[in-house]
Amino acid sequence: MAETRKAEEIFKEFKEHSISEFFKKNRQMLGYSGKIRSLVTVVHEYVTNGLDACEEAGILPDIGVEVKEVAEEKYKITITDNGPGIPSKFVGKALATILAGTKFHRYVQQRGQQGIGAAGCTLFSQMTTGQPIAVRSCTGTGKAFSCKIAIDTMNNKPVVTEMEDLPDKFRGLSVEGIFADVKYENSDHGVYEYLRRTALSNPHAQIKFIDPEGKESLFVRAVDKVPERPKPTKPHPLGLFINDLLEFAHSSESRKISSFLADTFARVTPNKVDELKPFAKTVDFEKSPKQLTWEDAESLIKAFKEVKWIAPDATTITAIGEEQIKVALKNILNPEFMNVVERKPKVFRGGIPFIVEAAVAFGGTSGRETSEGYAGNVLRFANRVPLLFDSGTCAITIAAKNVDWKRYSIDIDTQPVSIFVNVSSVHIPYSGVGKEAIAQEDEIIEEIKLAVMEAARGVQHYISGKHKAAEEATRYKTIMRYAKQLAQDVAYMTGSDQKKIEDKIEKLVLKHYPKVKENESADEGEKAEEAIAEEAEEE
């Protein structure tokens, strides 16, 4: 029997630790596991912040990314944007305090939502090379400055050093860090692919990338319009938990519960409050919201479910938009054929609105090349941010897998097909802190599946046409192989002209396989494709 220890002895070691200490020990939870993934995570965090900042300031984003190998598995990563910059007063906390930022407490759709990403990069640089992050920032009109930023992990506080004024004003932010235990690779899960996908979902952004070999790639801006800034929104009553309602009530300035409800939540009018009353008879609507009890809140949440509501306001969500996706897909994948679907807003967990956009693209650089030809791939996005990792647990992957692709004449395993899905919401339920996958909420999976099926339906005619054409071409070739011999034999037997007989046979065969000819002309123009596209749209 093992020696026993008393609780008193065990609890001598009881301690609290900071969130920075926690993530230092569990960096894989922030996306820092694996050398290639770790490098992409750094780029991902900074690019995401740059795009958010530009959009919030109403600026067309110009993003620069440079990855330079400074030693073995040690890279300098520099990201610049032309956004609003960060005032010097906030720059330390913004880049070196985990769980601090402008985004967390707002109820508005954004790429970032946690205030973890950039501070995580600072932590990772510090852990692997001991270097602080070098920052240059100017708000355009304010002071231009540079500084170095590290993180005091025991207290989760920034350590700002070498703060210096810069002579010339500019607008934007530049961050530069040295990271080790990372590796650049030009693969499906690498930085180039990440930026390519970012360009795909952000056609209004211009992205310049310089890779470790000095090769420059430019993802050109395809749309000259900043996306509408999503409006901050009030929470919808159906999306509330009891404790949310209580917290809103206790911090409310409204005089009565009735006015509190109408002031605080979307779709609540004074009339609606009257409608609620019979379903929450125990609640005194005249008392101060500060006096709302748990029982009151419970009754109200129940009452919310008894009345009819207008759906949450979808104008608070900005999807990419059908036209913009088309432009982007053409720009980046140049597919032979595609179909883009933007679905109507839906809600999950009762009242959190979201919008799914889906596209299926065929040909061009769709799908991915394999040793045996091509295979389909799923391009996952959340609020326009590409998700490259953890695909196995992501709602998008699961929804796409659940589609019966055969019904749409699509063979995911062998065809050059890309399935594009973007989920937009004020609150994306990511499965992990690293934000690489969307949690498996049933309502979201179902809606993605419907969107993908709708998109697939639009390409079905084209692909099954392609398929038939390919089949006919094979048969035609097989038969024509015998035609020459047949013509020769017939000519010999009948004494007619062999060439004439050959032509006649070819015409006969072509009558049976009309697609062979169509296809040839389609290669010249795009008539056949368009015809099929129209047909598909009529469906």
Next chain:
Amino acid sequence: MAETRKAEEIFKEFKEHSISEFFKKNRQMLGYSGKIRSLVTVVHEYVTNGLDACEEAGILPDIGVEVKEVAEEKYKITITDNGPGIPSKFVGKALATILAGTKFHRYVQQRGQQGIGAAGCTLFSQMTTGQPIAVRSCTGTGKAFSCKIAIDTMNNKPVVTEMEDLPDKFRGLSVEGIFADVKYENSDHGVYEYLRRTALSNPHAQIKFIDPEGKESLFVRAVDKVPERPKPTKPHPLGLFINDLLEFAHSSESRKISSFLADTFARVTPNKVDELKPFAKTVDFEKSPKQLTWEDAESLIKAFKEVKWIAPDATTITAIGEEQIKVALKNILNPEFMNVVERKPKVFRGGIPFIVEAAVAFGGTSGRETSEGYAGNVLRFANRVPLLFDSGTCAITIAAKNVDWKRYSIDIDTQPVSIFVNVSSVHIPYSGVGKEAIAQEDEIIEEIKLAVMEAARGVQHYISGKHKAAEEATRYKTIMRYAKQLAQDVAYMTGSDQKKIEDKIEKLVLKHYPKVKENESADEGEKAEEAIAEEAEEE
């Protein structure tokens, strides 16, 4: 063009928030997504803590779990253990401060390692029902008490109420909470299965479960021995990052760098320090560790890689053990045949030791029943804790998938096979805060794969024997179908006795298919099975 906003305006909204607020908003990251999974997560957190506490105190664990439906999708969950209890002074923080506990700062193998789980349960109860957690605790000799515990999420602090002395002393902890937005289901991902697997990996624990219908299940203790308490260990030099080394140095009480190295890290002797010196010429080994610079640390980390080290001390890791796994598998799955493998300790990330145990079990209640018969399943464990969710991203699943099962005559899709894998380590690199999957560290995946292959090799003869027997039986039946007719015809033609001819034919056929007879006798005894097992062991 959208209206532009200045940085000054945007950063007015800059705020910090607590880790509790963060997880309140992102409860899916703690495992609270999906009603069934959420319920299992609660049970998982408390049972894990109970087992850890018992083992640490050297007590054979008796765990009680009761799940009771109190309203629709609202359950009361009660978990009791016979562990050391929690002193009243610590009970609030232990159960209602995220990132507090006895485990985080220790370098010792345990199920829990973060100080998040139990506080997460308190948060979840509060979010969904507004109820505090009811606690009863006594350390055996100390005061027995009960209290209620909630969490002040804005400050991540406990709120302890109704603290009362209890008249009778006992030893253990009981926690009871009311949770909504959860659902009990008796499925592959449900509480019953979770406890069944917990029993499988903890044969020294006795677990009693009362389900919502009042049905009682007892997972009986199969081994009367508390596992050796893993010893706290010193970090191995090869597992250190530069910043780790710096932090150890700056908080060290040693007088010189040379003695600091020998005092702080495993496998460092004064001789080893001398061996390091030529590889770190710029480092002054005589100065105080408090004066260690980043450059010094970098040189030392490089030097560590130049000398030979004894592998990390594996006695700091307690695996389940081959015999114990056998007993547990027999107890729970009662397989026809199994093979258990305990591998030697390996390291990942340079110096973190881990041990993989793997087993392949065939028949009994191995695998899972499907509409078409059976299919194999993978039973994943980390430090004896069953992992039920996020299998797609788990190192164990990925390793098992990479095995070429055909080589071992195993058909995962149709056979009643269970693949059991337990990874033990001082630091399991979980992919998420919810600790449901092991991150994809290459070295861990590779080692799991080797372990599973080794386990599979041991059952190969048995399974291919089963397979051959089944094939022969089919052929035998097919041929014997004609034998009667043949015997009749031959008897007619030759005038001999039909029965005799039939018998002769049967004997002839059986000569070709000996396994048919073997199998019949095996059904009576277990001789054939044993013979094959021996054969497999001889390999």
